[in-house]
Amino acid sequence: MAEIRFEGAGVTVGERTILAPTDLVLRERRIAVIGGNGSGKSTLARLINGLVEPSVGHVLVDGLDTVRQGALVRRTVGFCFTDPSAQLVMPTCVEDVELSLRERIRDRTERRAAALATLARYGLEDRADVSVHALSGGQRQLLALAGVLAVEPDVLVADEPTTLLDLANTRRTGDLLLSLPQQLVLVTHDLDLAARCDRVLVVEDARIRYDGPAAEAVADYVGSIAEGSRER
Numbered sequence: 001m002a003e004i005r006f007e008g009a010g011v012t013v014g015e016r017t018i019l020a021p022t023d024l025v026l027r028e029r030r031i032a033v034i035g036g037n038g039s040g041k042s043t044l045a046r047l048i049n050g051l052v053e054p055s056v057g058h059v060l061v062d063g064l065d066t067v068r069q070g071a072l073v074r075r076t077v078g079f080c081f082t083d084p085s086a087q088l089v090m091p092t093c094v095e096d097v098e099l100s101l102r103e104r105i106r107d108r109t110e111r112r113a114a115a116l117a118t119l120a121r122y123g124l125e126d127r128a129d130v131s132v133h134a135l136s137g138g139q140r141q142l143l144a145l146a147g148v149l150a151v152e153p154d155v156l157v158a159d160e161p162t163t164l165l166d167l168a169n170t171r172r173t174g175d176l177l178l179s180l181p182q183q184l185v186l187v188t189h190d191l192d193l194a195a196r197c198d199r200v201l202v203v204e205d206a207r208i209r210y211d212g213p214a215a216e217a218v219a220d221y222v223g224s225i226a227e228g229s230r231e232r
């Protein structure tokens, strides 16, 4: 597994603290990040591949600094957005996966074969020449994942990848994510999915409120919500 290291990494925008300075070392295979809306989960996730830069401190992935060595970090860390439309840009499914592979495989014929093989791995082989707009929500999320995973990153950061999916696709995508050989950092509101991870971070008010094994972390989060509603 890669080593994801936060060294006093924090984010502020103007006067506002979006993520307080945070120290963390993540080496587990499956790490979930849970917490309320606006607590800072996406910011934490985006720091890992340099989509967001820390205002203080550093984030390192296998010793590579996400700011100074951003391009190298992004080769190691793939990022999957909540809304797959944010990352599907080509007209057809196969072309979209080919786009991901363009730097890795220069030969066009080879690249097409590799893209088709990737689609087949995710059950999308019969969608190769279909417009990405003609896909169902679940298929679109799978295609977005296929595009990211085609280049075999060591780490996958996925920001609420099941939020827009129905129950069946949430289960299917969740099972797929948890079975990947890659190290996974999964931001999610799905506590069942979080409970199946090896380590869970609970984020509240721009801080990590709890960090530990899944069952305890989920219980802490549920407890904090119950406490909050009693106080209201």
Ligand SMILES: Nc1ncnc2c1ncn2[C@@H]1O[C@H](COP(=O)(O)OP(=O)(O)OP(=O)(O)O)[C@@H](O)[C@H]1O
Pocket (backbone or CB within 6 Å): 013, 018, 035, 036, 037, 038, 039, 040, 041, 042, 043, 044
């Ligand atoms: N670039 C920015 N400028 C100003 N405010 C920001 C910026 N990025 C994030 N924020 C604010 O910081 C807070 C944390 O945002 P973040 O997206 O990390 O939360 P989140 O926990 O992922 O929320 P959600 O579950 O709703 O997706 C939010 O209130 C958000 O509006």
